[in-house]
Amino acid sequence: MSFLDNLRAIVGDTHVWAGADAAPYLTDWRERYSGRAQAVVGPGSTDEVAAVVRLCAAAGVPIVPQGGNxxxxxxxxxxxxxxxxxxxxxxMNRIRAVDPRNDSMDVEAGCALQAVQEAAREAGRLFPLSLGSEGSCTIGGNLATNAGGTQVLRYGTMRELALGLEVVTASGDIWRGLRGLRKDNTGYDLRDLFIGSEGTLGIITAATLKLYPRPAATCTALVALTSIDAAVALLSLARRGFGASLTAFELMAGDCLAAVVRTFPEQRLPFDAGAATLPWHVLLELSDSESEAHARDRLETVLGEAVASDGVRDVAIASSVAQSRALWHLRESIPLAEKAAGKAVKHDISIPVSHMADFVRDTNEALQQAFPGVRHVIFGHLGDGNLHYNVAPGAGWSEASLLARQDAIFELVHTHVSRAGGSISAEHGVGQLKREALVRFKDPVELAMMHTLKRALDPHGIMNPGKVLIAHP
Incomplete structure (x- = not known):
């Protein structure tokens, strides 16, 4: 039998796709990368994944794992x-088990994040990862990139939200590491090795995830500010006033919100014209274990203190679930508005919060000197130092002319990130986009150890080749 016939024998004729059926899987969401493949294969179980990997290992066929794309x-x-x-x-989208008493659940890698959130809710629990793409992104992809989202400030990234993994190795063996344990000190932490590896070491097929008690109430507020320095000061005040109850703290440039309102006219900013046009806004959320009244009182007290300080010009506190959702919808619509405006040069970076204001000022100035007229599209999770620092076409720039300078823009921004003690990838991963930059900005000893791990776990180089690491040195 041919290689494709052998694949069909493993997963069934209707789960091997080629031609037009394969096309949606061959281009990324941003439409920046397109490729070709022998076929797209859709296994329905971990055993089928393992059999496909063994077949590919024997034939020397590379494997590109994919979740929600x-x-x-x-x-x-x-x-x-x-x-x-x-x-x-x-x-592979089953919820295998929910254990409310242990605050854990076992889910397959193909489960949409939203389905996992809903399963936790039905059990009276919370799975706190929240992303704009949660209706279509999958748990496997979230784990592969160590996704963060809007609530990292309180709950951490996927690395903190996963207790155990089930993984198919590059040789087709199955590591059955689903464990609902908070403590397991029996050797190397293989779980953390596979999380964030982007499918280059093995294929995550299932995970045991942490659950949390659902908060009694949440309160949301949008704050208009004059500077990032004021936003950093507000973050310090919110941490002091709310402690662990501070769930989210999102920074958004005023231009980003203006773009959302232009692109989606049904959305509105809850401020007068003066505050709406301020250069920076913060969306923060407080979770409370007592009551809505208690949460709102705490929020009003802390934000009242903030308004009395320099830099904070206006505050809008959501008075209903609908208003809270509307505020979050503004934040979540920024990437959609950005995509509607055309392609940009995107950076997913992390910077020490104490250096954030200086980084933005210095890098904005350097970009304008080197590429006059480009637009700065800046938003992100200030609470954990993660900024989406994007550069878009401005006056005198076309999409094509900007993308032609992409490498030079990357180099400039990443150099400033490195000088600030930051990282060139905070939550989106490395993929193809940043693999060359990794060589430039990663500690060489750290990079050498990564290559050693890759050779040890994927000796034939079939697991998602060309991602994260350029090649075996």
Missing amino acids: TGLCGGATPDDSGRAIVLSLRR
Whole structure:
């Protein structure tokens, strides 16, 4: 039998797709990367994944794992060689078990994040990861990129939200590491090794996830500010006033929100014209274990103190669930408004919060000197130092002319990130987009250890080749 016939024998004829059926899997969400593949394969179980990997290992066929295909760095897109298969995990979408007493649940990698949130809610619990793409992104992809989202400030990234993993190795063995334990000190932490590896070491097929008690109430507020310095000061005040109850703290440039309102006219800013046009806004959320009245009283007290300080010009506190959702919808619509305006040069970076204001000022100035007229599209999770620092076409720039200077823009921004003691990837991963930059900005000893791990766990280099690491040195 041919290689494709053997694949069909493993997963069934209707779960090996080629031609037009495969096309949606071959281009990334941003439409920046497109590739070719022998086929797209949709296994329905971990045993089928393992059998597909063994077949590919024997034939030397590369494997590109893919979840919801919502990644932003080309990490789940095949190259142009046409040699690889895309292994889609969307059929593996079962909630295997929910254990409310242990505050944990076992889910398959193809589960949409929203389905996991709803399963936790039905059990009276909270799974706190929240992303704009939660209706289509999958748990496997969230784990592969160590996703963060809007509530990292309180709950951490996926690395903190996963207790155990089930993984198919590059040789087709199955590591059955689903454990609902908070403590397991029996050797190397393999779980953390596979989380964030973008499918380059093995394929995550299931996970044991942490659950939390649902808060009794949440309160949301949008704050208009004159500077990032004022936003950093407000963050310090909110941490002091709310402690662990501070769930989210999102920074948004005024231009970003203006773009949302232009693109989606049904959305509105809850401020008068003066405050609405201020250069910076913060969306913060407080979770409370007592009551809505208690939460609102705490929020009003702390924000009242903030308004009395310099830099804070106006505050809008949501008085209903609908108003809270509307405020969050503004924040979540920024990437959609940005996409509607055309392609930009995107940076997903982390900076020490204490250096954030200086970084933005210095990097904005350097970009304007080097590329006069470009637009700065800046928003992100200030509470954990994660900024989406994007550069878009401005006066005198076309989309094509900007993208032609992409490498130079990357170099400038990443150099400033490095000088500030930051990281060139905070939550989107490396994929294809940043693999060359990794060589430039990663500690060489750290990079050498990564190559050693890659050779040890994927000796034939079939697991998502060309992602994260350029090649075996």
